[in-house]
Amino acid sequence: MIADLLTSTEEDELSASLRGLLAARCPSTRVLAMYDGDSSLAGELWPALGIDMGLAGLLVPEQHGGAGASARDAAIVLEELGRSLAPVPFLTSSVMAVAALQAAQAADSLRQIAGGSLTCALAVPLGTCVTTFAPTATLDDDGLVHGRIGRVAGTEGSGLLLVPASDPSGGLVLALVDTAAAACEPLASLDMSRPLADLRFAGSPAIVVTQGDSAADAIRAALLLGAALLASEQVGIAQWCLDTTVGYLLERRQFGRLIGSYQAVKHRAADLFIEVETARAVARYAAAAWADGSEDRFVASAVAQAYCSDVAVHAAQECVQLHGGIGFTWEHPAHLYLKRAKADQVALGTPGDHRAILAGLIDLSM
Amino acid sequence: MRDPDDITKRLIEMLSRFLLEHDPALTDRVTFLRARFAAGLAEVHYPLGDGGLGLPRGYQTIVEGAFEQAGAPNNAPELNVIGLGMAAPTIIAYGTPEQRARFLPGLWTGEDIWCQLFSEPGAGSDLAGLSTRAVPEGDEWVVTGQKVWTSVAHVARWGILLARTDPDVPKHQGLSFFICDMTAPGVEVRPLRQLTGDSEFNEVFFTQARIPDSDRLGDVGSGWDVARATLMNERMAIGGNVPPRESGMVGAVARTWREHPERHRPDLHERLLRLWVDAEAARIASARLQQKLAAGQPGPEGSAGKLVFARLAQELSSLEVELLGDEGLLYDQWSPSGNDAFDFTGRGAAFRYLRARGNSIEGGTSEVLRNVVAERVLRLPPEDRPDTTVAWKDLPK
Numbered sequence: 046m047i048a049d050l051l052t053s054t055e056e057d058e059l060s061a062s063l064r065g066l067l068a069a070r071c072p073s074t075r076v077l078a079m080y081d082g083d084s085s086l087a088g089e090l091w092p093a094l095g096i097d098m099g100l101a102g103l104l105v106p107e108q109h110g111g112a113g114a115s116a117r118d119a120a121i122v123l124e125e126l127g128r129s130l131a132p133v134p135f136l137t138s139s140v141m142a143v144a145a146l147q148a149a150q151a152a153d154s155l156r157q158i159a160g161g162s163l164t165c166a167l168a169v170p171l172g173t174c175v176t177t178f179a180p181t182a183t184l185d186d187d188g189l190v191h192g193r194i195g196r197v198a199g200t201e202g203s204g205l206l207l208v209p210a211s212d213p214s215g216g217l218v219l220a221l222v223d224t225a226a227a228a229c230e231p232l233a234s235l236d237m238s239r240p241l242a243d244l245r246f247a248g249s250p251a252i253v254v255t256q257g258d259s260a261a262d263a264i265r266a267a268l269l270l271g272a273a274l275l276a277s278e279q280v281g282i283a284q285w286c287l288d289t290t291v292g293y294l295l296e297r298r299q300f301g302r303l304i305g306s307y308q309a310v311k312h313r314a315a316d317l318f319i320e321v322e323t324a325r326a327v328a329r330y331a332a333a334a335w336a337d338g339s340e341d342r343f344v345a346s347a348v349a350q351a352y353c354s355d356v357a358v359h360a361a362q363e364c365v366q367l368h369g370g371i372g373f374t375w376e377h378p379a380h381l382y383l384k385r386a387k388a389d390q391v392a393l394g395t396p397g398d399h400r401a402i403l404a405g406l407i408d409l410s411m
Numbered sequence: 412m413r414d415p416d417d418i419t420k421r422l423i424e425m426l427s428r429f430l431l432e433h434d435p436a437l438t439d440r441v442t443f444l445r446a447r448f449a450a451g452l453a454e455v456h457y458p459l460g461d462g463g464l465g466l467p468r469g470y471q472t473i474v475e476g477a478f479e480q481a482g483a484p485n486n487a488p489e490l491n492v493i494g495l496g497m498a499a500p501t502i503i504a505y506g507t508p509e510q511r512a513r514f515l516p517g518l519w520t521g522e523d524i525w526c527q528l529f530s531e532p533g534a535g536s537d538l539a540g541l542s543t544r545a546v547p548e549g550d551e552w553v554v555t556g557q558k559v560w561t562s563v564a565h566v567a568r569w570g571i572l573l574a575r576t577d578p579d580v581p582k583h584q585g586l587s588f589f590i591c592d593m594t595a596p597g598v599e600v601r602p603l604r605q606l607t608g609d610s611e612f613n614e615v616f617f618t619q620a621r622i623p624d625s626d627r628l629g630d631v632g633s634g635w636d637v638a639r640a641t642l643m644n645e646r647m648a649i650g651g652n653v654p655p656r657e658s659g660m661v662g663a664v665a666r667t668w669r670e671h672p673e674r675h676r677p678d679l680h681e682r683l684l685r686l687w688v689d690a691e692a693a694r695i696a697s698a699r700l701q702q703k704l705a706a707g708q709p710g711p712e713g714s715a716g717k718l719v720f721a722r723l724a725q726e727l728s729s730l731e732v733e734l735l736g737d738e739g740l741l742y743d744q745w746s747p748s749g750n751d752a753f754d755f756t757g758r759g760a761a762f763r764y765l766r767a768r769g770n771s772i773e774g775g776t777s778e779v780l781r782n783v784v785a786e787r788v789l790r791l792p793p794e795d796r797p798d799t800t801v802a803w804k805d806l807p808k
């Protein structure tokens with residue numbers, strides 16, 4: 046039987062309150078300012094969301110000071126964060142780092158994250174998925190980390206980095222490094238609402254939280270849950286694009302008619318609606334599969350990424366196109382969604398990566 | 412018909428003589444370019460006396476080849492895309508001999524940059540609905556209104572302007588076409604930033620700007636016919652040239668593929684090869700279209716080439732970002748680059764991805780171009796429109 050894919054009253058309340066808060070506190074003009082170097086929005090939003098609303102520790106078990114909520118709730122949150130492009134480290138810290146730390150049973154760090162005193166980033170390149178993960182940092186005999194990890198998300202304003210590294214015997218370790226002990230070089234990238242940084246470690250002190258197979262499992266847990274839930278962010282992006290586009294089609298006139306009255310345009314909107322609704326079902330299913338610990342969660346994650354990534358990009362591209370010249374401007378927010386959607390398509394594996402992962406899971410490999 | 416071999420021979424003779432008389436190494440750039448124009452070696456398909464020889468476009472490659480080989484300076488066409496691609500063919504087709512002599516040399520040499528003052532906030536796809544007014548006063552026109560998305564207006568010396576001269580007739584009949592001095596009082600240019608971070612285009616405000624009647628192109632009230640010729644040429648300029656195999660966007664992606672064996676995946680490979688074939692097919696199709704056109708004016712068929720060009724540019728650049736993974740997300744700078752050349756394939760993959768989104772909007776959106784192909788090439792009936800028979804002033808605004 047397929048899990049319940051509808052939302053409960055409590056879940057609806059969560060999204061409504063988040064949507065209200067983000068509408069007020071995260072206007073697109075502030076997101077736009079991040080492209081011109083003003084990232085003050087990130088620092089203002091996170092205390093409200095992470096601490097006041099308790100999102101920092103949403104997935105942290107209650108015994109470690111969190112809310113002990115499920116992946117379903119995280120999916121609701123991510124859909125709203127996608128809709129508003131809120132530049133907060135929820136996916137990177139509260140979902141991915143928490144998943145890894147929980148697998149590694151790092152109770153202290155979980156407690157710190159749940160309390161909101163710091164955020165943590167898993168130090169892997171943004172595009173990493175389970176099949177492409179390869180550690181590039183090393184841990185020496187004195188417990189110091191060396192090396193470079195490029196294009197990592199969620200490091201800005203974080204307190205901790207969760208660094209996969211090779212130990213002197215070539216084994217995998219997962220080590221916590223104080224962000225201040227690494228050189229973080231911020232990068233100009235396509236999506237400035239989720240800034241990336243190059244990390245350099247030149248003998249940074251580290252605490253090993255787990256090693257060997259258990260480290261690999263912790264990283265897998267983070268990458269897989271991240272992929273499953275990123276799909277909900279993509280649904281939020283796509284929904285904003287659809288709503289905004291339909292709004293414009295009902296308002297803009299050319300040749301004496303609403304542009305939404307042209308069949309060529311109308312059909313495109315209809316197709317997009319069907320895609321977005323399907324994406325929502327697929328993303329909810331992936332979240333439910335993780336919440337329920339279902340055996341199907343790996344297939345569900347791969348399907349969610351292979352499907353929802355392209356839907357978000359398509360929706361954003363249609364949004365730009367159907368706005369005509371206005372959609373191509375800096376002032377109109379459509380491009381912010383286009384940029385996030387395109388970056389998300391690459392994040393945690395491209396649709397092609399996830400189709401390849403899926404092929405292995407469903408016995409359809411080449 | 413003249414014998415093609417004979418034409419080629421005579422053209423090569425002309426070129427050698429010209430190069431003997433104007434040694435590129437000893438002649439200053441502008442002098443050289445002006446002389447080239449005067450000799451009819453600017454664009455061979457321009458008329459005799461207007462920088463050309465009235466030959467089919469195909470012969471131009473011989474000319475360009477000879478000048479390139481001689482190390483001669485060129486007219487930096489990438490800085491004057493609108494001038495060369497749109498204004499020049501319109502002036503050739505509709506200009507008086509005086510207008511052609513006055514505007515074409517400076518346009519072709521690149522001394523004067525040109526812009527296209529067509530689109531308005533209320534009139535993009537529906538260009539003929541525009542409301543910028545030109546009112547006659549003595550032997551001048553007084554222009555008031557606003558244009559938008561005007562590429563390179565901030566560096567342009569001249570603009571081609573479509574304005575309403577008669578609001579009392581249906582919209583297509585009340586337009587006239589002007590050449591606008593961008594330095595004239597009452598013409599104000601304000602930059603607009605676009606999603607790449609750059610400011611290629613602008614808003615242009617007209618407050619009682621004066622244009623002499625001698626700078627009108629075509630008859631009063633026939634502006635729509637003139638503008639249509641401009642637009643056909645624009646679409647040819649964007650999608651109609653015949654690039655070398657694997658150049659432009661497909662060249663960029665192919666290079667990235669070869670440079671990144673570690674990122675090779677079967678699905679990306681399949682998509683790349685499909686697009687490579689599409690790009691090659693489009694290239695050959697535009698060569699055929701150019702042969703069909705020879706020296707004539709482009710028709711609505713050019714719209715098909717522009718449509719395909721936009722789709723390919725978008726799919727290829729999108730693929731390239733996926734091919735590069737997170738490395739493909741790097742962006743050089745968000746602050747305006749200050750580059751005034753049209754640059755579709757420069758900078759990084761992420762820039763190319765963003766810039767290509769404009770290709771299906773600028774010069775007529777892909778939706779509108781499909782209508783053009785369906786209605787003007789295939790002669791399918793248009794959709795019902797309430798706006799073509801009523802006087803413009805009575806249309807709901």
Ligand SMILES: Cc1cc2nc3c(=O)[nH]c(=O)nc-3n(C[C@H](O)[C@H](O)[C@H](O)COP(=O)(O)OP(=O)(O)OC[C@H]3O[C@@H](n4cnc5c(N)ncnc54)[C@H](O)[C@@H]3O)c2cc1C
Pocket residue numbers: 297299300304307309310366367368369370371373526527528529530531532533534535536537559560561562563612769772773774775776777778779782
């Ligand atoms: C980068 C760039 C550079 C430009 N440079 C110039 C320039 O130099 N000079 C200039 O004059 N203009 C320029 N333009 C403007 C361009 O020509 C217009 O943006 C374009 O014609 C669309 O008009 P619009 O923006 O008003 O969109 P609209 O016409 O409002 O269109 C909105 C959407 O509706 C669709 N649509 C409209 N009518 C129909 C229909 N009948 N059937 C189906 N779909 C329809 C469109 O395809 C589009 O998707 C530029 C635009 C861009 C993006």
